[in-house]
Amino acid sequence: MTTYASLVDVDDRTVQNAQELSSIWGEIRTEFEDHEAEIIDSYAILGEHDFLVVFDAADQESAFKSALTLRRHGLSAQTMSLVDTDDFAHLVDDI
Numbered sequence: 001m002t003t004y005a006s007l008v009d010v011d012d013r014t015v016q017n018a019q020e021l022s023s024i025w026g027e028i029r030t031e032f033e034d035h036e037a038e039i040i041d042s043y044a045i046l047g048e049h050d051f052l053v054v055f056d057a058a059d060q061e062s063a064f065k066s067a068l069t070l071r072r073h074g075l076s077a078q079t080m081s082l083v084d085t086d087d088f089a090h091l092v093d094d095i
Contacts, residue, residue: 001056003040003084004063006077008051008070024073035065053077 029039036058043052053070057063067079083091 001058002060002063003054003056003082004066004079005082006051006053006055006067006070006079007049008053008075008077010050010074011076028069028073031069032066035069036062037066051075054082 025042032039032055037055039053039055041052041054044050045052055063055066057066063079063081067077070077070079
């Protein structure tokens with residue numbers, strides 16, 4: 001499995017209150033599982049973006065489908081593949 005991070009913004013979604021927004025995370029988690037992905041962590045964040053979602057996906061197709069799930073729920077997201085810093089250090093050593 002590969003780990004991904006999505007920086008999520010709520011701009012495109014009409015949200016009546018914070019409780020409504022938090023209620024969609026259960027639906028999103030279930031849909032990720034349907035795409036062979038698992039949400040590892042999610043955070044509300046201050047700054048340029050509203051949420052950070054960290055997830056594992058079986059393959060790139062699963063990651064794409066999971067990212068599209070966020071979009072389908074009216075959330076815009078920038079999704080990136082992550083490499084553990086220890087693994088990255090090994091990559092640098094091999095160069």
